[in-house]
Amino acid sequence: MKAVIAIDSFKGSMTSLQAGEAAKNGILRVFPESETVVCPLADGGEGTVEALTLGMGGELQSVMVKGPLGVLVNAVYGIVERETKTAIMEIAQAAGITLLPKEKLNPLITTTFGVGEMILDAIEKGCRNFIIGIGGSATNDGGAGMLQALGFEMRDKDGNEISSGAVGLKDLESIGKEHVIPELEECQFQIACDVTNPLCGPQGCSAVYGPQKGADAEMIRQMDGWLSHYAGIALSFTEERKAENASANSMNVGGDSSFSGAGAAGGLGFAFRVFMNAELQSGIQIVLRETELEEKVKDADYVITGEGRLDGQTVMGKAPIGVAEIAKKYGKPVLAFSGCVAEDAGVCNEYGIDAFFSILCNAGTIAEVSECEQATWNMTTTVEQIFRLIKTLKH
Structure with missing residues (x-):
């Protein structure tokens, strides 16, 4: 039997x-x-790193990165040796809501910077394929922190980098790519995402998930407006990228913020797909496929x-x-x-x-x-x- x-x-x-x-x-x-x-x-949430890494015969790694409030945390992820190395990650390791006591939850200032640092660590170790679960975040910064860690310039009207957290987006005037690490172009991202929320609006990440991250009604209104502003600037950025290389199929959704999953993890779904050409897929389907069940x-x-x-x-x-x-x-x-x-x-x-x-x-x-x-x-x-x-x- x-x-x-x-x-x-x-x-x-x-x-x-x-x-x-x-x-x-x-x-x-x-x-x-x-x-x-x-x-x-696993389904892309808690336990995905262990389940996929062990199920695919990989090894766990650890790296110190900035947590949601900028304090260093030990983030664990997996690396699986394949034709190309595959990194298995959960964004909650660096930006998770469980990393903070309830009284310190504040989506105005929590950041996804540590997620970018995890990705950088895996790239330095030779990984070019990524499977990333994006549930359980304490953030609402639209992935801006992650993008900054990877070298994207998120500038205000004076050319300075915006501050951490959702509040930084209110000052965003331009997005640059001059210092983006070149290896990012070689990377492929599969995002385990079972959330269907758009970035903005009544069903957007601020309105639906903001309260559990510490946001009150006024904060929700502000963050939703800042994310909409951010999406407009992202549209300009991606249109410039297309003009530079008409044959490239990257950045193929422009700054459209209404696609399913854009609001996942406080807008990380938006950043992954728009800036990193990621595929947002059902978490359980990724796990079942990758473990060859x-x-x-x-x-x-x-x-x-x-x-x-x-x-x-x-x-x-x-x-x-x-x-x-x-x-x-x-x-x-x-x-x-x-x-x-x-x-x-x-x-x-x-x-x-x-x-x-x-x-x-x-x-x-x-x-x-x-x-x-x-x-x-x-x-x-x-x-x-x-x-x-x-x-x-x-x-």
Whole structure:
């Protein structure tokens, strides 16, 4: 028997790898001779670096960069050796909301500069391909900080560099490229982005995500206007680039700020696509493709997936459904395990998950059942019992 295990992380409890190994141990207790393949899983958010780097046989790196308030933080990313080195990153390592206590959240001054420093470090180590998850930012600077770190000149009317954070955009008058590192032209960026918000407007990053980053109504109004101003200057910049090299297909969206995902991570989606010709894609689809899950599933007898909470939202592009879609291409049975099963989780059965189970074997507080050791035991025990039933039915 062969089982392929691809379980998303249980946030605050088990990593994807820990959950997968726990499920594997449960299967091996019943079928000790079986082949069990654990594929770390993520959707572009927290855990993507570990899941993709380990799933693709890479190594973790660390570099000191500026955090959202300019204080140095240790950012971890992965490098995978391929035909060309691929860097696996999460912008939250350098600009994440979890890096700051709630009382210090302030999108007027938080910066993405450290994201650019991470990219520079990977370029210096020979990377030219990038897979970057852009969820969980504490910033709203439209990616200006990242661009500055990479050598773009973000100037005010006097020719000086603008200040950090969203507030700097109010003084932006021009964008230059004279000091952009030349290696950037050789780089390709895949951006794991499941946010569809435009840059500006009622559904833009300021209005929708600003409050959770510390913005009040007046700050939201100001930041939205500054980002719109920034997008207009970006349009002028990209038109100049096209005029310089009419054959180039880079900068192919101009300064259009309405495309899906432009508002991701406080406008980082906009900066990546407009200035770095990046592709914004579904995070789970990138992970599934890069870890070559489909090849592993083709000859599997069972496919195991899951996440911390299984509910109606799971079918809206989350990791377990991505796994189930691949499995059903080859007619494979799919079992899902989660910490919590909501009342509306039944819809998952209509999207390829044949049966799902909560792993809560013992009653307890949320803190108690979320503790990694307890959650691991619960996962192993539940999977073991399900496969004992499978074994019984086989006989």
